[in-house]
Amino acid sequence: MSDYCVATYRCFDENANFHKKAQSIAVGLTVGSWTELPAAQQKQMEKHLGRVLSVEVSEPGAGQDGNAAGRYADIRIAYPDVNFSADIPALLVTVFGKLSMDGAIKLIDLQFSPAFASGFGGPKFGIAGVRDLLGVHDRPLLMSIFKSVVGHDLDELGRQFYGQAAGGVDLIKDDEILFENPLTPIEKRVETCMAAARRARETTGQQLLYAVNVTGPASKLAEQAKKAIGAGANALLFNVLAYGFDTMRELAADPDINVPIAAHPALAGALYPSPHYGIAASVLLGKLMRLSGADLVLFPSPYGSVVMPKAENMAIRHALVTEQLDGDYLYRAPDDAGAPRGPAPQLRTSFPVPSAGIHPGLVPWIIRDFGQDVVVNAGGGIHGHPLGTAAGGQAFRQAIDAVLEGRTLSAYAETRPELRAAIERWGAKE
């Protein structure tokens, strides 16, 4: 029984014979050489050989993807699982290690075989689990971000936290640039913020998750996470790309780290935006984040200040929330076509968190594009509210309620001063 992971590349070249190039990738990144091998050795090596599944050449001007200028081909190659260990570093190094440096080429999709994916636990909570923790099943969640944290002390942090919590947000995340520091060390930060959460709960009646930023030496991250959890943390924030996907997987797989993990996309912009190089956002912030166990995944929204094209946002969403990650599409070796095979493992889904530049007036668009399984996430759109931070959170909750009730924001705002003030400040998309 042969299982294969499938990589799709977009490869730019004015003159290349893309079919030949595809063949040379499939051979070069697996068995090294093929046509020179004696028949007996070919027989023996066949299970290690990469397979070209398809080559779609796009000539300039012929209805090309808007981002991609020039002549290119989308090349799909299947790599036998038997060639690499069942971990993300091994898969990435195999399919895009050396190849990433070989001219203008971008990894635009990656499909995991059932056997490969079965080695991963995925998110420990996922969308359903996070909802259960919060007791919220019937609406999008609302997350807020601290405003300024660097250089502030615990008192100021607690004040900021309480202001956000009082507005009815479901999750509050640390700033990703808040590291271990003498003013707000992780345990004290957790104690201060969780105390503020309890105070806010007396008026809001709401559960709240605080995602505290886990940082420091790679081998001490699990320890740091457990320290935070010991101090009362009920969620974690993690800069996945600064540490690698396997470290993310290990945190998620650790039985003692029994809280949801929010993956921050810091550094992702070094990898996904170029049409000619790097790794597509749907792979980087979609499939690999879910596979490695992120319960929530932040990424730049197509609405706000840090813009990602909407199609890429939707591809990330699909990777995070579709029931069966890569259940369709999979390649099987010809000799294996009739063999019975178990179903692909069902990884829990991850909450998409489109972020940056979000204000209440964008909520109708967010729900239109993402449905209810989304986390509406705001910083300036909460802290910058004309009536204060708590009103900022309330305005978002009102905007969410309006959309779920099928009302327009402006109609709903008539009797709700918080939403009205937000719309006056930032406008509304309906």
Place this chain on the structure above:
Amino acid sequence: MSDYCVATYRCFDENANFHKKAQSIAVGLTVGSWTELPAAQQKQMEKHLGRVLSVEVSEPGAGQDGNAAGRYADIRIAYPDVNFSADIPALLVTVFGKLSMDGAIKLIDLQFSPAFASGFGGPKFGIAGVRDLLGVHDRPLLMSIFKSVVGHDLDELGRQFYGQAAGGVDLIKDDEILFENPLTPIEKRVETCMAAARRARETTGQQLLYAVNVTGPASKLAEQAKKAIGAGANALLFNVLAYGFDTMRELAADPDINVPIAAHPALAGALYPSPHYGIAASVLLGKLMRLSGADLVLFPSPYGSVVMPKAENMAIRHALVTEQLDGDYLYRAPDDAGAPRGPAPQLRTSFPVPSAGIHPGLVPWIIRDFGQDVVVNAGGGIHGHPLGTAAGGQAFRQAIDAVLEGRTLSAYAETRPELRAAIERWGAKE
């Protein structure tokens, strides 16, 4: 006393006010807001504030860097060390976490403050230490790469190893896509290859380092490395970018991992080649590799099949071999200009290993560009030699000798059939 790390960005925008943008980066990625703060708070927050050091705007057509089309600015910003912990993930997330996703912007340089760099041990061996291990001080080193390894057994691996070793190479590295596998598990692989090295030594009289690929779950890498060392490994290969720089640093800092580490650039092409996005090769494969402790660093040469522009190669070289990493250039806060300060820590140098498409005829260029402190690294240029693998190594050693003796390759080849055959096959640059 304030210490600052300095990031230089190339930022593309047709219309932006780059001075304003620089200011907003310096504030936004540090204290969050500034002009709105009351004077008393400004005083308190000043030590956390990022500083714009310079903004050089380049208008289209005005003698621009060849790679960069359109209007851009090179922006230098100093970030106070007090804002982040002294580790590479924290520095990268601070200076390029969110910013990487903010339009067309590339991190083109990163300068470490002495205080920041002093937290790093750097390479444990470095150029001098690797030379001492090999007993070779008067010439460039020669490294070779296995040909096909996936799907082969220990016998075949041992045969390939012996062929390479017999040709007089100084180092042999695993293929970076050879992971832990039942045919050639790491300990058996080390035993087999080191035995082949001892056999070859009987004829060559040479020491040889075998860099075995350390792979697997992130938290088990150190254990895996020690297993390999226990079995006799005298060097390691590591896919740094698949695991992150801090994991590299931890391996290099581990007192029980007392062998040189060669850093493979796998996946680097997803980050450095675009002029508009990502992280420059000199930062990624130069400064950060040395800081995190790589004794040898592989990267695509400007000569061969996988091409990097020569200026980038030279920038990598400078970062790896210059005596004092970022000793000049450093920014100090104005209030601190007269204060005494210790010298920047002296990190050991790292061996540059320009790779891919190298044949003996390129040796004069390699030595002209890199000097003697370089590792000449070849795969096909050794295995593909018309007279066999051992002759391939010999041809390289002869090419190196020729250059050091000030002879042309063609003259030197007259009495040396191995070099002659190589030149006939691949040509020579003189």
